[in-house]
Amino acid sequence: MGKAGRSGSGEVPQVVMTRGDESYGAWYRQALHALRAFLGISLALVLSFLLLGVLLYAVERSNAAWLRPLSDALSRHLFADSEVTGSFLDTVAGGYLTMTSIIITMLLLVLQQTASSMGNLIFDQFMARRRNKLYAGLIVGTLVLAILVRATVSESFNPVVSATLVLVVSVISIVLLLAFLYSTIEQMRPETIISDIHASTLHAREKQLSFVRRTRQEPRSSGKTVVELRSEANGYLVALDIDRLAASLADVGPDVELVLVAAPGTYVSHYDLLARVRAESASRAREVAEAVGGTFRFAVKRSMEQDPAYGLEQLEMLAWTEVSSAKQNPEVGVRVIHALRDLLSRWMVQGVEVKDEEPLPVVYVDDLMRGGLDVLESLSAVALESQEHQVLAEVLRAVNILFDRLTPDLRDRAEELVLRLLSYLDEQFLTRELDVALFQVAHTMEMLGEVETAEAIRDAREEQAAAFAFPADIVRRAEDLATGAAREPGFRGEDE
Structure with a gap:
């Protein structure tokens, strides 16, 4: 079904409706x-x-x-x-x-x-x-x-x-x-549950990367006509059939491009926007939109098939319940942060390998790393609510350890995370463990040129009555500080 018309703000794009791959929800499936x-x-x-x-x-x-x-x-x-x-x-x-x-x-x-x-x-x-x-x-x-x-x-x-x-x-x-x-x-046991989610998330990321490596990160098309592909169904977008998508776009010209708006893991309701197809002519854009509509797979239940972000969400919900004031169990929160830190570290080292062949004319923005930092921020919020300094300290240690490997835009996001946390620090009892974590992340950021954020962290520490000046001999290189923790062997915050 297509629609076209005008409004006071200009031309309304044509719309193509799709129910996705209808066989995906059939009884035999x-x-x-x-x-x-x-x-x-x-x-x-x-x-x-x-x-x-x-x-x-x-x-x-x-x-x-x-x-x-x-x-x-x-x-x-x-x-x-x-x-x-x-x-x-x-x-x-x-x-x-x-x-x-x-x-x-x-x-x-x-x-x-x-x-x-x-x-x-x-x-x-x-x-x-x-x-x-x-x-x-x-x-x-x-x-x-x-x-x-x-x-x-x-x-x-x-x-x-x-x-x-x-x-x-x-x-x-x-x-x-x-x-x-x-x-x-x-x-x-929580350790087993977290380990299983961690393994499943890594596996889902491998599947997602096989899709990401065949797409573009930025638009290239010069086409002037846009047709919107919208959902006629509802449910979670659990997967995109990449082979079928490639076949649908095999013979298109350089003017045709599909910009994905909904990614696997997105909940889609009726008439939600799935993608935009750009081409020189409206008929060509509409033809492509109708061809690719069947590559979207919807289901009532969210799946981790191509959606590692679902694994991050599972870890977040698991830790949120345990860390909140309803249970106040910091152990699970700390274990989840360890798993998150490992996932982010692996993905930063792994990167996205670019293949030699020309990618498909599909634009897909991979923001999984940002989602991982969002989970850390969410856990710091619930830790502030429940007054669990151990979890806050672990969030800061994770930021500290990962910071030098983050891309510039992700560093900005990590700084924002820390600054948001600082705005509520005056409501938190500043234990030695939390104080050490703040000191470490401030030192690391200063070493890497983020002086303003480091100064903001130091100012927040100094406003707390429990903050104190560390002896000079523990001010070591940022990488040494990053591997130490107040409760782990190999680090001491004082003279022995």
């Missing part, structure tokens, strides 16, 4: 997602047990000569007759049905309780772990196998080999239950 997320491995294991049970039944029914010695030995020592076998299988089936119900109930309670404090990402992480899928498949598969074998027991047929298999698998699954319980407890 949802089913495939469920299989990949959790059900696939578990169902495959259950199906394997089912097929194994059918195969053993066929072999035992055939009364093969090579199987008789084993069957006779098992009958003498374990399952003397069909009544004993049936009783055993009844016990296993009933016990496993009860155990499965209890395990599922307890797991849901534990996950719900943990998610209430750390967010719904707990469910995603639990379902993503292969060992959880394997154990779920083992428990349900054992139950299915026991029921299947029990159905074959009769006065004339005693499936001793199949019953023995049920016995072996039951013992293994019960022993592994201890490992599963330990694993579940470990998975609920």
